[in-house]
Amino acid sequence: MKVTGDQALVKKINKSIVLHTIRRHSPLSRAKVSEMTGLNKATVSNLVAELCTQELVTEVGPGESSGGRKPLMLHFNTMAGSVIGIELRVKQLTAVLCDLSGGILYESDFSLENHDFPYVLEQMKKLISGCIINAPESPYGIVGIGVGVPGMVDENGVVLFAPNLGWEMVELRAILEAEFSVPVTIDNEANAGAQGELNFGAAREVRHLLYISAGSGIGSGIIIGGELYKGARGYAGETGHMTIEAQGKPCSCGSRGCWELYASEKTYDNPDLSLPAHTTPELVRFAAGGQEDALHHFSTMGEYLGIGVTNLINSFNPELIVIGGALSEAEEWLGEPLRRVVAERTLPYHKQQLEITFSKLGSRGTMIGAGFSAVMHFLGDIRVTL
Numbered sequence: 001m002k003v004t005g006d007q008a009l010v011k012k013i014n015k016s017i018v019l020h021t022i023r024r025h026s027p028l029s030r031a032k033v034s035e036m037t038g039l040n041k042a043t044v045s046n047l048v049a050e051l052c053t054q055e056l057v058t059e060v061g062p063g064e065s066s067g068g069r070k071p072l073m074l075h076f077n078t079m080a081g082s083v084i085g086i087e088l089r090v091k092q093l094t095a096v097l098c099d100l101s102g103g104i105l106y107e108s109d110f111s112l113e114n115h116d117f118p119y120v121l122e123q124m125k126k127l128i129s130g131c132i133i134n135a136p137e138s139p140y141g142i143v144g145i146g147v148g149v150p151g152m153v154d155e156n157g158v159v160l161f162a163p164n165l166g167w168e169m170v171e172l173r174a175i176l177e178a179e180f181s182v183p184v185t186i187d188n189e190a191n192a193g194a195q196g197e198l199n200f201g202a203a204r205e206v207r208h209l210l211y212i213s214a215g216s217g218i219g220s221g222i223i224i225g226g227e228l229y230k231g232a233r234g235y236a237g238e239t240g241h242m243t244i245e246a247q248g249k250p251c252s253c254g255s256r257g258c259w260e261l262y263a264s265e266k267t268y269d270n271p272d273l274s275l276p277a278h279t280t281p282e283l284v285r286f287a288a289g290g291q292e293d294a295l296h297h298f299s300t301m302g303e304y305l306g307i308g309v310t311n312l313i314n315s316f317n318p319e320l321i322v323i324g325g326a327l328s329e330a331e332e333w334l335g336e337p338l339r340r341v342v343a344e345r346t347l348p349y350h351k352q353q354l355e356i357t358f359s360k361l362g363s364r365g366t367m368i369g370a371g372f373s374a375v376m377h378f379l380g381d382i383r384v385t386l
Helices: 007-025 030-037 041-053 117-133 172-180 189-200 265-269 280-288 292-316 326-345 362-379
Strands: 057-060 073-076 082-088 092-098 104-111 142-149 159-162 167-170 184-188 209-214 218-224 227-229 320-324 355-358
Touching (some): 007 030, 117 172, 142 172, 142 189, 184 189, 189 218, 189 320, 209 362, 218 292, 292 320, 292 326, 326 362
Antiparallel strands (some): 082 092
């Protein structure tokens, strides 16, 4: 198949390449940008001049000289605008206001009493409005809103099915765009978390990544060859609903024995357990104090996490697994049993050069990743595939 483009398209692609090279690697000189992109120096200079006029790139200098005149150094202007990243959890709404490089400027949260959509939407609007009020002055203002939700989302930002919320066919993107008049991106929360880790956290430069979002449920963001894998229709990653107990507990998805029933915060609601608390932050505090029930429960959860992770390792053969979400805060007690089960059960060749780590972004990974998707929408992440 022949792929063609006029000069305007070629220029747009080259401009995007220059911008994202500066965004990822600044400070850079024009000569270094030319070397890294393969574009000639005149083209780079012209495109940089446009980006400076647009206030997306700034010049600071001079830099180190290699023999001639000291060059001006190019920086990505992280404060050209702000984005809002939101994570919708089963029991909580959380939001961050970020600059264009994922730096947190403001954050807020709200405990959810129920999952009725009108109620959740009203709280979401309040959080977004609070972020807008706290946004610093910038050339572009709020450039987008990104939302991570625990469910299946289509390309139009419609939440097709979120079993832990009881939602079906919710047109969340259209509703928020009509309310706030800025572009909105909606994605599965694990996909957003994977993007957060890939760009700002533990998975930078990783080509084959599994991001496990473990909190009120479990989902996976799958990175293959450096790209987010969404499957044939965009619904890949619902790993929390893979069966690990054939005749196990019934799940809200309609199946039985789903992984998240044994390795997520859903376990806290088991009436047969004598837990001192029913939220992860509180249980972490009890575990840190040596409380036996909290320690035992985290150990059991870690083993079940390990069973599911083993299945994913044997299926996808990743180079890195990142455990994120609310349960990443319990790394001290989950990590050892998880890694032990993986070591015992994973196929030997799959374990070679495999690393398992916990999120460096903690429970904020999904929000930061959701905000990053809004940044990419604003900057225009243009690619041409032949």
